[in-house]
Amino acid sequence: MTSTIVPTLDNYYPLTSQQLESCSAHYTLQWRRGQLLVNSSKRLPQPYLPSLDNQQLLVECLKHSPVNLVSIDAKLGTNMLEFWAEACKQAHKPIFLRLADGSRLFKRTSQGAIWLQFIDRLIAGLLLLLLLPVMATLIILMQLYSPQSLFSLEWCVGEKGKLFQLIRFSTNSQKNSQLGYWLRQSGLDNLPILWNVIRGDISLIFTRCWILEDAVRISLSRSEQLSTLPIVTNSWEVKTES
Structure with a gap:
């Protein structure tokens, strides 16, 4: 089952005009069987989460979360992928690029x-x-x-x-x-x-x-x-x- 992650944070509030171009305005987070899915979504209205724009705050969130791995959408672009990859590295969480055709990333090795x-x-x-x-x-x-x-x-x-x-x-x-x-x-x-x-x-x-x-x-x-x-x-x- 897939559900959208909406953390209970004090800094959780709707987007303002100055925050529309921020990192967290361009993607949604979903939780599925221990995986954190980072999806590209520029059309849906979303709350602003400063903890997703600050790498150190993101590292702390990942460290204290039950996330086993992060699967991120390639549509987000190189800069945002590197931002998340560095955070996952510091949090000791593996991160995978999600393939566009929806094929499974985790195939058993013979x-x-x-x-x-x-x-x-x-x-x-x-x-x-x-x-x-x-x-x-x-x-x-x-x-x-x-x-x-x-x-x-x-x-x-x-x-x-x-x-x-x-x-x-x-x-x-x-x-x-x-x-x-x-x-x-x-x-x-x-x-x-x-x-x-x-x-x-x-x-x-x-x-x-x-x-x-x-x-x-x-x-x-x-x-x-x-x-x-x-x-x-x-x-x-x-x-x-x-």
């Missing part, structure tokens, strides 16, 4: 695929151990040039639409521009992605990874392509497909 994922993570772990001296050397060099920006994080869409952050060495700092250029050209900036493989976010041998912005753009027409585990492609680059 026993054979589980073994493949185990082998995938084992290979990534061995590669990480072998490349650890190289990564340590790069970290030392980066600390000499720009100690405040060693890694960069980018939101991506993984298995069955799950949102996760891809880890790379940061190459955008002005202080390490020459080193950053060399890292990008050699593909060594992608070495930390091995940690994503070990965590099960992406794969070395299955399918491709979707950058969040591209996933939002194509999910409305080709959502079935987001139902498989992404792959780390040649030259350690995570490519997208339009």
Whole structure:
């Protein structure tokens, strides 16, 4: 059974003209079997909930809620998806991109695929151990040039639409521009992605990874392509497909 969540909050009141463009004015929240469904809805009149516009307040709400996972509508756009994804990350709640065709995001993985994922993570772990001296050397060099920006994080869409952050060495700092250029050209900036493989976010041998912005753009027409585990492609680059 599906029901709309209307929290009992002191700051719950109708929208004013200045609040019509706020984040919470563009979506509705629904509760269904432990899942929080965040839907795009610009036509329905809705109350204004400041706790949904302030990320820290949203984090606290998610932490103290019985929500097991968050399923969010791709129609909300990249900025709002990142807003919710960051809140879910801090609240330790998984968040999934809901596919446009309404297909189920949570399909059981076959026993054979589980073994493949185990082998995938084992290979990534061995590669990480072998490349650890190289990564340590790069970290030392980066600390000499720009100690405040060693890694960069980018939101991506993984298995069955799950949102996760891809880890790379940061190459955008002005202080390490020459080193950053060399890292990008050699593909060594992608070495930390091995940690994503070990965590099960992406794969070395299955399918491709979707950058969040591209996933939002194509999910409305080709959502079935987001139902498989992404792959780390040649030259350690995570490519997208339009």
